[in-house]
Amino acid sequence: xxxxxxxxxxxxxxxxxxxxxxxxxxxxxxxxxxxxxxxxxxxxxxxxxxxxxxxxxxxxxxxxxxxxxxxxxxxxxxxxxxxxxxxxxxxxxxxxxxxxxxxxxxxxxxxxxxxxxxxxxxxxxxxxxxxxxxxxxxxxxxxxxxxxxxxxxxxxxxxxxxxxxxxxxxxxxxxxxxxxxxxxxxxxxxxxxxxxxxxxxxxxxxxxxxxxxxxxxxxxxxxxxxxxxxxxxxxxxxxxxxxxxxxxxxxx
Amino acid sequence: xxxxxxxxxxxxxxxxxxxxxxxxxxxxxxxxxxxxxxxxxxxxxxxxxxxxxxxxxxxxxxxxxxxxxxxxxxxxxxxxxxxxxxxxxxxxxxxxxxxxxxxxxxxxxxxxxxxxxxxxxxxxxxxxxxxxxxxxxxxxxxxxxxxxxxxxxxxxxxxxxxxxxxxxxxxxxxxxxxxxxxxxxxxxxxxxxxxxxxxxxxxxxxxxxxxxxxxxxxxxxxxxxxxxxxxxxxxxxxxxxxxxxxxxxxxx
Numbered sequence: 470x471x472x473x474x475x476x477x478x479x480x481x482x483x484x485x486x487x488x489x490x491x492x493x494x495x496x497x498x499x500x501x502x503x504x505x506x507x508x509x510x511x512x513x514x515x516x517x518x519x520x521x522x523x524x525x526x527x528x529x530x531x532x533x534x535x536x537x538x539x540x541x542x543x544x545x546x547x548x549x550x551x552x553x554x555x556x557x558x559x560x561x562x563x564x565x566x567x568x569x570x571x572x573x574x575x576x577x578x579x580x581x582x583x584x585x586x587x588x589x590x591x592x593x594x595x596x597x598x599x600x601x602x603x604x605x606x607x608x609x610x611x612x613x614x615x616x617x618x619x620x621x622x623x624x625x626x627x628x629x630x631x632x633x634x635x636x637x638x639x640x641x642x643x644x645x646x647x648x649x650x651x652x653x654x655x656x657x658x659x660x661x662x663x664x665x666x667x668x669x670x671x672x673x674x675x676x677x678x679x680x681x682x683x684x685x686x687x688x689x690x691x692x693x694x695x696x697x698x699x700x701x702x703x704x705x706x707x708x709x710x711x712x713x714x715x716x717x718x719x720x721x
Numbered sequence: 722x723x724x725x726x727x728x729x730x731x732x733x734x735x736x737x738x739x740x741x742x743x744x745x746x747x748x749x750x751x752x753x754x755x756x757x758x759x760x761x762x763x764x765x766x767x768x769x770x771x772x773x774x775x776x777x778x779x780x781x782x783x784x785x786x787x788x789x790x791x792x793x794x795x796x797x798x799x800x801x802x803x804x805x806x807x808x809x810x811x812x813x814x815x816x817x818x819x820x821x822x823x824x825x826x827x828x829x830x831x832x833x834x835x836x837x838x839x840x841x842x843x844x845x846x847x848x849x850x851x852x853x854x855x856x857x858x859x860x861x862x863x864x865x866x867x868x869x870x871x872x873x874x875x876x877x878x879x880x881x882x883x884x885x886x887x888x889x890x891x892x893x894x895x896x897x898x899x900x901x902x903x904x905x906x907x908x909x910x911x912x913x914x915x916x917x918x919x920x921x922x923x924x925x926x927x928x929x930x931x932x933x934x935x936x937x938x939x940x941x942x943x944x945x946x947x948x949x950x951x952x953x954x955x956x957x958x959x960x961x962x963x964x965x966x967x968x969x970x971x972x973x
Contacts, residue, residue: 471877481739483732490742555905573853578905581846589841594833595818601825606807611789613877616868625865626893629886641878651806 498679509582514560516546519685522559522572522678525548528575530713531672534582572604574624575674582646587671599667603657603675607682610650613642643690651687654679664703672704680704741823761834763788766812768798771937774811776929779956782826783924784882786834824856827926839923851919855909855927859934862902865894867940895942904941906931907948916955924956932956 473704479711485694509531516524517540529536541549550556561568561577570572572719590596590678617638630638652719661668666675683693693701705712763781767774777820781788793801793810802808804819813829814822819903820826822954831841869890872879882890906918918927932953933947945953956962 479731479734482735486735486738487742488744490739491745493739493743545918555854563847568847568850570854570857573850573857576853577850579847587832595815595820598777598820598825598829601828602807602822605822605825612864612868616864616877625890629889634881637881638877668893 481669510535510562510564511582512539512562513537514541514549514562515558516541516543518590519681523681523685525561525571525574525578526713527558527677527681527710528578528588528674529582530706530709531677532578532583532588534578572601572608572674572678574602575678576601579674580706585671587669588674588677589671590667590669591672596669598666600673600675603666604678606650606653607675607678611686612648613638613646613680614690617642639690647687647691651697655694658696658700664700672707676700676704761786761815762816763834764791764803764819765789766791766793768793768795775933775937776926777811777813777823777826777830778965779785779929779933779962780830780840781834782925782961783929784830784840784961785961786830790924793825822932824853824860824926827856827930828853831926837923838920838925840929842919842921842925848919848921852925852927855918856930858902858905859927859930862899863934863938865890865898866942869894891942896970899939903946903949907946910948910952914965916952924959928952928956 511534512625513522513525513536515525526536526538546558549558553560554567557569559569559571559572559574562579563577565586568577576589578590585591586592589600616625617630617635620630656666657666663670665672666679667673679704683697684705687693705714733758763786765774765777765788766779767777778790798810801810805812808820811821811823811826813826815829818932826936828841832843834953835841868877868883869882870889896917908919910916917924917926918931932955935949936942936953936957939945957966
């Protein structure tokens with residue numbers, strides 16, 4: 470009993486130290502992200518259009534990550550193409566490492582550069598998987614359109630598509646495929662307590678991807694229902710996004 | 722100076738405790754995976770074909786995660802369809818939570834159930850992004866085929882595709898699109914020091930996806946080059962995969 474106090478002190482010291490160790494460890498990944506973020510040289514290679522590059526630009530912007538927004542002409546791209554691993558853009562070059570495929574890039578940006586961890590919820594595996602699935606769902610929605618726009622790239626000979634055939638395909642996609650897919654997203658948004666697709670408190674990369682696609686590819690094909698217009702507006706009203714679009718406009 | 726020993730002891734205790742705290746924290750995520758893995762009720766819903774379900778079956782098998790391999794007929798699927806969030810299978814139900822889209826499911830399986838962490842390298846963000854991009858690349862390869870096989874689902878009216886047109890599209894995909902995409906994967910494998918797509922010491926979910934797709938969709942359309950045959954064989958020779966395929970065969 471004479472040793473009770475020192476023991477008790479040692480226990481307090483040990484418990485505090487364990488807590489500090491654990492806290493340091495929990496903070497380490499966030500800290501690592503901040504370090505990575507400060508040091509990284511980041512360049513996005515894409516055409517001077519919205520397309521698949523825009524959601525990446527918005528993600529980098531919302532993460533507060535400085536980047537070189539390199540916009541290539543189609544001629545420049547043809548020269549670059551053989552040097553790119555899969556012959557495709559968007560390509561994000563981070564400290565010399567080339568990243569490909571827009572969803573894979575978005576997932577990386579959300580994890581590597583966003584100190585708030587909201588763009589990609591990597592800690593919650595089921596939620597992260599939902600964000601992934603939503604991004605793939607957006608890609609699925611565009612398959613028909615992608616194929617009739619870039620026929621030969623997907624094995625559809627250009628010569629096959631008479632103007633009449635192209636028109637029929639376009640109409641079927643717009644009137645049948647598109648509304649079915651939009652219905653999924655409208656339901657997601659209606660069921661979300663926060664107005665974002667995955668029910669997160671702030672937008673994820675899936676929200677950015679869908680908003681960009683709705684604003685261009687989809688809106689060009691058919692008028693958007695009110696709920697989706699409001700969703701696009703919510704993304705483009707985020708202060709950082711607004712500032713980015715203004716700077717982009719000013720640079721024209 | 723009289724208090725030196727106790728102080729020193731306290732320091733040793735504190736240092737040890739910090740180390741223990743940090744170690745406990747590092748081990749926590751692995752431990753969490755093991756707990757999740759033991760407790761989880763996992764059911765895979767898919768047709769009794771290889772398709773998009775097979776890589777998920779192989780991933781669960783390689784992770785050592787027990788699962789109900791529920792194979793539905795096309796009639797059963799039509800009844801289930803309205804109850805599924807996006808009207809699609811594969812669907813992985815983990816403790817009542819439904820996960821969708823095969824790549825999103827694969828990513829989840831690799832992270833939630835694989836104690837070795839090799840199926841999906843989540844700790845290395847650039848490597849994980851490469852695995853993601855490779856999976857999207859596999860999906861891109863199949864777009865043309867998917868569209869001419871499930872025309873109306875992507876906005877191509879069935880009536881449009883005369884047998885002659887279908888044949889032309891099939892031939893163009895097989896002779897032009899497919900070899901270009903296969904070339905990317907052949908190069909990846911040739912450059913890999915380990916024989917796996919992303920250069921990892923063991924296969925990732927991208928290897929499983931590519932092997933399954935090559936073995937069925939691609940091999941049904943065109944003969945595989947030797948290097949890809951060897952790659953498929955490497956995946957299907959993994960002891961756990963071999964045992965799974967034997968059990969599947971025996972259950973027929």
